[in-house]
Amino acid sequence: RKEVEQDPGPFNVPEGATVAFNCTYSNSASQSFFWYRQDCRKEPKLLMSVYSSGNEDGRFTAQLNRASQYISLLIRDSKLSDSATYLCVVSGNTGKLIFGQGTTLQVKP
């Protein structure tokens, strides 16, 4: 079983749509959780951290359920510029990051 699992997609949605990505992780001792965004042939960039209380940044909402070892990302009012691969990332306290496979989002006009 992979340490971090995501549905690879691709998710093809029209502009303005709401889309949700899910992620599960296997190590219950994991401490920090993130969503990264990676554009084609570029390095990953931090989109947002994920907290148990949930957090929102504009059109993006992230949730963490520690009991179920489940992380989600919701994107509202999708823009063309949101097209990218979204990586679910989990870490302990050493800075070592474990990446999910990534979920590809394609927003179409």
Place this chain on the structure above:
Amino acid sequence: GAVVSQHPSRVICKSGTSVKIECRSLDFQATTMFWYRQFPKKSLMLMATSNEGSKATYEQGVEKDKFLINHASLTLSTLTVTSAHPEDSSFYICSAATQGYVEAFFGQGTRLTVV
């Protein structure tokens, strides 16, 4: 945010040669750096953890004699792909962390093509 610089961004080399990739933290001291590789349409896979002044810790399945890592200072880690073969062609990315720091900043990545 913190800046990590990786060089070169792209390299093409002949089979059997060695390639060195540098990763520098420009505005902070990175006690730990990480090296990842990414195949097309796949996720980043951690290769090794590089600790300043000590030997790198390699992930299972990664050949330490083939992927030499040196972290001689708090701002520089290098990855040398020795005797490169076409199957080593990949996207290599470094990231850096300070002690106790949980957010990673990534270098721009190096696209290695072995012909």
